[in-house]
Amino acid sequence: MRDRLFIALAGAVVGLLAVILVLQGNPANMGFCIACFIRDITGGLGLHRAAVVQYLRPEIIGLVLGAFITALYVKEFRSTGGSSPVLRFFLGMLMMAGALIFLGCPLRLVLRLAGGDWNALVALPGYVLGIWFGTLFLRRGFTLGRSQDQSAVSGYSAPFLAIVLLILLIAAPAFIFFSEEGPGSMGAPLALALGAGLLVGILAQRTRLCTMGAIRDLILFRDYHLFLGFAAIFVVALIGNMATGQFNPGFIGQPVAHVGSIWNFLGMTVVGLAAVLAGGCPMRQLILSGEGQGDALITVFGMMAGAAFMHNFSLAGSPAGVSPAGQWIVFISLALLFIIGAGNIVVQAKAKQLDKKAS
Amino acid sequence: MPETIDCRGLSCPEPVLKTRQELLQASDDTYEILVSNAVARDNVKRAAGSMGWKVSVEETGEGFKLEISR
Numbered sequence: 001m002r003d004r005l006f007i008a009l010a011g012a013v014v015g016l017l018a019v020i021l022v023l024q025g026n027p028a029n030m031g032f033c034i035a036c037f038i039r040d041i042t043g044g045l046g047l048h049r050a051a052v053v054q055y056l057r058p059e060i061i062g063l064v065l066g067a068f069i070t071a072l073y074v075k076e077f078r079s080t081g082g083s084s085p086v087l088r089f090f091l092g093m094l095m096m097a098g099a100l101i102f103l104g105c106p107l108r109l110v111l112r113l114a115g116g117d118w119n120a121l122v123a124l125p126g127y128v129l130g131i132w133f134g135t136l137f138l139r140r141g142f143t144l145g146r147s148q149d150q151s152a153v154s155g156y157s158a159p160f161l162a163i164v165l166l167i168l169l170i171a172a173p174a175f176i177f178f179s180e181e182g183p184g185s186m187g188a189p190l191a192l193a194l195g196a197g198l199l200v201g202i203l204a205q206r207t208r209l210c211t212m213g214a215i216r217d218l219i220l221f222r223d224y225h226l227f228l229g230f231a232a233i234f235v236v237a238l239i240g241n242m243a244t245g246q247f248n249p250g251f252i253g254q255p256v257a258h259v260g261s262i263w264n265f266l267g268m269t270v271v272g273l274a275a276v277l278a279g280g281c282p283m284r285q286l287i288l289s290g291e292g293q294g295d296a297l298i299t300v301f302g303m304m305a306g307a308a309f310m311h312n313f314s315l316a317g318s319p320a321g322v323s324p325a326g327q328w329i330v331f332i333s334l335a336l337l338f339i340i341g342a343g344n345i346v347v348q349a350k351a352k353q354l355d356k357k358a359s
Numbered sequence: 360m361p362e363t364i365d366c367r368g369l370s371c372p373e374p375v376l377k378t379r380q381e382l383l384q385a386s387d388d389t390y391e392i393l394v395s396n397a398v399a400r401d402n403v404k405r406a407a408g409s410m411g412w413k414v415s416v417e418e419t420g421e422g423f424k425l426e427i428s429r
Binding site: 074076078080083138139143144145146147148149208213216217220221223225279295 | 367368369370371372373375376379395396397398401405406409421
C-alpha cells in the first residue's frame, strides 16, 4: 500500500513539475520529453545540425545525477553491462526514430494528452499496440541475455558525462550549439530545470517509474503498480494545465505536433515495441544509466545516434508532418524490430534444444 | 534441496516471467530464486506474493536469494 502511494505521488510530482517547467519557459506540452531533450543535447553537441533543436537540456543532466546519487545512497549502484550491447544500441536508435516521427517520447505523449492535444489520443493506442507486440515476444522467450558485473569505471560513465554536459552548459563554449529560435531556444531557468530533473531522478530511481512498464505489466501480469504512476502524471498535469489555462483541446495547431494520424499511431508503435525489447522507456534508460547499468547507457547512446540520423537526413516529423522518407523509416523500423524480436526467439529456441540434447 | 531458478543478470520483467511460469505449474512447495538487483527482488517478491506464496529475502554477496514457499 505504501509503495502504491509512493509511486502515485512520484507520478504526481512529475506531472506538476512538467506544468511548472512549461510555465517557466519550456516548449508547450514539453515540461519533460526525454526523447526531445536527448535530441536537443545531440544537437547542442553538433552531432546534428537542425538549428531549432539544439540545447544541453538540464533536465536530462538532473535525471541522471539524481538517480546516481540516490542509487549510491541506497546502495543500489552497481556497474553492470554486457547484455547484447549492439542490439541495445539499435533498439535505442529505433526508439528515438519512432519518437521523432510522433514528436515525443511516451512521457510527452501523456503530457500532450494532458494539454488537450488529441493527436496524442491517436498515438496512445499505437503505443499500447507496440507494447502488446513486445509482450508476445517476451512470452515466447525473448531475452537480451544476462548482464555481468563490469569495472567500476564503466558504471560511473553516465554521471561523469552528465557532469561534463553541465560544465559545457554553464561555460557555453563557442563549439556548443544553442538554438536561437524554435523549441531548442525555449527552456526554463537552468536551476529550476536542473532541480526538477534531480527530483524526478530521485523519485524515479526509488519507484522504478516507467511509462512502458506501466502498460507492459498490465498486459503481462494484470499488475497495475507502475500504471498508478503513469496515471498520476496524466491526472495532475491535466489539472495543472486546466488551472493555468494551458489546456487547449483539439487536433490542429497543437504545439510541436502534427496531424498525421497514421504516423502518430505507428511512430508510437515503434517506440512501444522497441521499449519493451530494450527493457525500459527512454526515461527509465536514463535512470538505469545513473545506477551504473552500462546496457542502459548504450541504449541512450543509440538514442543519440538515432536523433542525429533522423535530423541529419531530415527524417524526423515536424509541425508540417512526416516526409515520405520519414514514412519509410516507420516501416523499416517496424521490420527491423520484428527481425530483432523473432530472430532472438529462434536463436533462444535452438539453444534450448541443444541444451536438452547435451543433458 | 529446493529447486533453484537462476535469474542473475536478467533484467525485469524476465525474472518475474520465469518465476511465474515456474510457480503456475509448481511441482514443489519451495523454490529458491536468485536475482542480482533490487528491482528484480521487489518485482519477484510482489508477483509471488500476489500469487499467494510466502517470500523471504536474503542478501547474498552478488545479489539476493528469495525463498518462496506455499
